[in-house]
Amino acid sequence: MEKELHNFLESDLLNKYLVGDTTIKETQEVEYFISKYPEASDAFDKLQKNLEIIAKAGAVDVPKHILKDILNTLEEDNSPKVIQLVQHKKTPWYSIAASVAAILFAVTSFFLYQKNQNLLEENNIVIDEIFDLRGDIENNNLKLGELSEQLMKLNNPDAKKYVINGNERAKNLKTVAYINPVDKTSMIDVITLPQLPEEQHYQIWAELQDRMVNLGIINEADRKLKPIPYMEDALALSIKIGKKGEETNENNTEVAEISLKNE
Structure with a gap:
């Protein structure tokens, strides 16, 4: 053995x-x-x-x-x-x-x-990051395009600029309206808005010869150029305080106003 x-x-x-x-x-x-x-x-x-x-x-x-x-x-x-x-x-x-x-x-x-498996995993990660980057670039290009279009409207010689300051009820309020009567466009840029109670908000109004027209709500989130309806033959723009869910047209709620006559 x-x-x-x-x-x-x-x-x-x-x-x-x-x-x-x-x-x-x-x-x-x-x-x-x-x-x-x-x-x-x-x-x-x-x-x-x-x-x-x-x-x-x-x-x-x-x-x-x-x-x-x-x-x-x-x-x-x-x-x-x-x-x-x-x-x-x-x-x-x-x-x-x-x-x-x-x-x-x-x-x-x-x-x-x-090693080859690790390289394949790293390659897949890089490909995903490239696609994400492309998506970010496309979104940024879209935003830049929108901003460029807005700047072109602001720099248009036909556009008129109106600075709207608050009265005694809202001293810190400041907005800028851009109105182009040629291509009939209006935009507003919110600079500062005093804080309101949760149940209230700011409304922008256009004064015509025979009536007032509500052009929408503005708030701190609108700290960029925001289109608003263009009103032919508007005499003035005003900002009022209104209750959420309600439309107000009372003079005692007005916190800012600017005349568009002879401008």
């Missing part, structure tokens, strides 16, 4: 089993010896440790002398400690070299596969 164990250890079956190159029958034979003989189990453990050393070496850029040192170490230490017989046969060096090469190839292939 010792001779059978010795012959098994001197064979290349443990190396082939470690790299998955055994047949079904050879696999059964190896697993039998590993489970039955501590010498075979120790030899297999040593080969596994050598594989870990090689795997760690393959994970980084390895100097050329490292592989040579590993092969020398394997040749020195690979012989399992068994009962010495009359004849002692060394495992051929080329068999060990072939096993090491196969292991290095497997480790390198796995490392490159993992």
